[in-house]
Amino acid sequence: MQLLAISDLHLTSRLNRLALEDLPSYPEDWLIIAGDVAEQMDIVADTLAILANHFAKVIWVAGNHELWSRPNSGEPIGANRYNALVARARALGVITPEDPFPVWPGSLPPGVNKLIIVPMFLLYDYSFRPDNVPLDIVVEWAEETYNVCSDEILLSPATYKSRIDWCHARLAQTEIRLKLEVPDNAHTILINHWPLRRDLISIPLVPRFTPWCGTLLTEDWHIRFNAYAVVTGHLHTRRTDMLGSTRFEEVSLGYPRQWNYKKGISKYLRLIIA
Template identity: 75%
Template sequence: MRLLAIADLHLAGAVNREALDALPPHPDDWLIVAGDVAERIDMVADALALLADRFAKVIWVPGNHELWSRPSSDEPVGAARYEALVDRARALGVVTPEDPFPLWPGPLPHGVGRLAVAPMFLLYDYSFRPDDVPLDAVVEWAEETHNVCSDEILLSPAPFESRIAWCHDRLARTERRLRAEIPAGTRTVLVNHWPLRRDLVRIPRVPRFTPWCGTVRTEDWHARFDAYAVVTGHLHTRRTDMRGDTRFEEVSLGYPRQWDHGRGIAPYLRTIVG
């Protein structure tokens, strides 16, 4: 029994959809899906249904792509869209950031007595920008190198006044739950689409994309909430980093050009525990 993880399936691409369809069953394993499954709610739900049928348990958090809405669509926007996604996932038995944190029932890492998986939805607040770039100049600064995130057009924060306000609301809600619901002596696997630490955002291909990559308010969450591992996506830079005794796993698959189709998706499932 293993706890596996992947992010950024980006199923708008036919190659990625076909590869997901070909993913073999893992009936004994749990799977973390760390956001950016697809842009349409039905496509996200279809993918989660497929995965729920092939894994013992699926744990999902949204990325920015799930939250995108287009003017031509009649799908909900903003927080209502997130709630609709949660409802669809729950109907499939998929664990969401709004559900109790499941305890891992499988073999535990050495020295770990109990392990809780904590899916989170935190967004970003532009604080991963350079210190000399003021908040009101972030978009203009990123635009100089064509690195502005499409969220500026497609990710509505409604009913919040801004994505920053929504982010800070999510941080407060999530922090309260982590404090209240993680049993004493329990280590965690923290799951969020966006990285929790600024120093782990290394994207030389799009260096001015960093403001859309997280919030400095989570820099120490791995220590505060005794994380055995932190699982994220978003960057499309598959890697493992260590901070103290915590593993930080970036588990993106990515766009079709960013992975080897001949291998299929299975080799890209990162083992977190097992």
């Protein structure tokens, strides 16, 4: 039994959709999907249904692309959109950030007595910007190098006043749950679409994109909540980092130009626990 992970499937791409059709079944394994399945709600739901049939259990967290909404689409926006996606995932038996945190039932790594899988939806608050860039000019600063995230147009924060308010509300809710639901003697696998730490971001092609990549308020969560591993996506820079005893996994697939289609998606499933 294995715990596998991937993110940023971006199934708006035809090549990515075709590759998904060739994914073999893993009937004993669990799969983490760390956000950015697609922009259309129906495609997200259809993909989760396919994956739920390929794996023993699927754990999904929303990314920014799932939250994008376009005028006259007839789809909900903002927090209502997120809640609608959660409802559709739950109907398929997929675990979401709004469900009880599952306990990993497979083999445990050395020194780990109990492992809690923690899917989270935390967003960002622009605090990953450089320290010398004020918040009120961060979009203008990013625009100088054409690095402004499309979220500024397509990701509505409704029913919150701003994306920052939504992010901080999610942080508060999640922190309360972690304190209440994770035993002191347990380790965690923290899952979020956006990175938890600014110092692990390396995106030289879009260096001013960092404000849309997370929040400084999570930088010590891997310590506070005893993380065995942290699984994130968003950056399209597959990598593994170690900080102390915690493994940080960026598990993006990405757009067709960012991965080798001939290898198939299965080669990009990251092994978290074996």
